[in-house]
Amino acid sequence: MSPSSAFDAQRQALTKALTHYDSVVTDGASSSALVTAEHQIYLASKALTTQLKPPGVFALDLVFPVVIACQLGIFDIVEDETTIEELAVKTVRIMRALASADIFTQPRRNAYAATKFSRKLRERPARTWTMASLFFMNKMCMNLPEALAQDAYRNPADPAKAAMTKAFGVPLWSMLENDENARLTFDTAMEQQDDLPLEMIPDQEVDWFAMLGDVPATEIAFVDVGGGNGHAMSKIAELTRGRIEGRFVLQDQQGTVESLQSTAQRLPFECTVHNFFEKQPIRGAKVYHIRRCLHDWSDNTCEQILRHLRDAMKPGYSRVLIHEFVLPVVGAQQREVLFDILMMCLTGSERDEEQWETLLQRSGLRIVKIWRAKIGHMAIIEAEAV
Numbered sequence: 001m002s003p004s005s006a007f008d009a010q011r012q013a014l015t016k017a018l019t020h021y022d023s024v025v026t027d028g029a030s031s032s033a034l035v036t037a038e039h040q041i042y043l044a045s046k047a048l049t050t051q052l053k054p055p056g057v058f059a060l061d062l063v064f065p066v067v068i069a070c071q072l073g074i075f076d077i078v079e080d081e082t083t084i085e086e087l088a089v090k091t092v093r094i095m096r097a098l099a100s101a102d103i104f105t106q107p108r109r110n111a112y113a114a115t116k117f118s119r120k121l122r123e124r125p126a127r128t129w130t131m132a133s134l135f136f137m138n139k140m141c142m143n144l145p146e147a148l149a150q151d152a153y154r155n156p157a158d159p160a161k162a163a164m165t166k167a168f169g170v171p172l173w174s175m176l177e178n179d180e181n182a183r184l185t186f187d188t189a190m191e192q193q194d195d196l197p198l199e200m201i202p203d204q205e206v207d208w209f210a211m212l213g214d215v216p217a218t219e220i221a222f223v224d225v226g227g228g229n230g231h232a233m234s235k236i237a238e239l240t241r242g243r244i245e246g247r248f249v250l251q252d253q254q255g256t257v258e259s260l261q262s263t264a265q266r267l268p269f270e271c272t273v274h275n276f277f278e279k280q281p282i283r284g285a286k287v288y289h290i291r292r293c294l295h296d297w298s299d300n301t302c303e304q305i306l307r308h309l310r311d312a313m314k315p316g317y318s319r320v321l322i323h324e325f326v327l328p329v330v331g332a333q334q335r336e337v338l339f340d341i342l343m344m345c346l347t348g349s350e351r352d353e354e355q356w357e358t359l360l361q362r363s364g365l366r367i368v369k370i371w372r373a374k375i376g377h378m379a380i381i382e383a384e385a386v
Ligand SMILES: C[S@@+](CC[C@H](N)C(=O)[O-])C[C@H]1O[C@@H](n2cnc3c(N)ncnc32)[C@H](O)[C@@H]1O
Pocket: 173, 190, 191, 225, 226, 227, 228, 229, 232, 251, 252, 253, 256, 274, 275, 276, 277, 290, 291, 292, 293, 296
């Protein structure tokens, strides 16, 4: 079934369930008939909501069968209609669980069909992120209550006492520096986070050409601090399609930079090793961009990182772009606050506008503008040195 016909089918099923409910109420039917009618609305509205979810793995409500299916390679096999015999009969119970969460459909007995979700899970970043949520994030969160209790329920600020360290014996960033597999898994999983519909990504809102277009080819236009696999910069390069002459430079820890440099693929940026707790070696760049790094750390630690950027800025010219959630005081979305819990396990936090303002002020910076995504609360905070 194509995505739009699946949507139409679920929309009709919901209309039917609502109409049925109305007739049950009008007829004054028994309470069990009413409960059944309500349940049909619940099932139909859940299935319709699933059709509207972006196919990123946050849409998946049933992580453990998904992880089993990832390991068995099921997502690579199931096409428009695949029978249990083709899948090997032993997977039938896993398929049934996945169909119950609308990750596959079941067009007839003993046959299953791919959906936008199952197709998404053929991609490495989505698959890696899903596996990490079971093996890694769950373990970290299981240790959070004890970590909080041992620190009198204060906001975690010391990585040595954090839930992450309790769960794995080392802070996350030390683990990634010393374990190449963990590093590769982490960097790949981070790419998955870009899997949002365009309107949820503030990069689309920024006029990159107006911001960077005047930087000559000899100078540095854009530094991506803690840039990971470089997908933020690749996207900006794609959005501006070679209209910006200035140089783009990615900075990250040694393992990430070495693995980027070892790829055969030609990168649309330069990359160098830099520890963001040390003096910023690139002075006077037009933009210092830092995405999803500050949410990993407490305010005091973020201040250290930001002060190094501030000291490198050319007054009246350079900008810092902080690309993170700017949470509303009321009405934060589930995905955003679940991230906050994960960050709590590392001593980090998602922040609201007032918290960002205070942190920037402490770091010698002032907000010039907040570029907000059209949907959700991802934003780019543009700041200048005071
Ligand atoms: C949550 S990831 C975000 C990656 C990327 N900016 C993105 O948006 O996907 C945080 C990044 O910070 C990097 N990082 C952690 N500690 C660092 C340090 N001391 N110096 C430089 N980079 C660091 C990690 O290697 C990782 O790539």
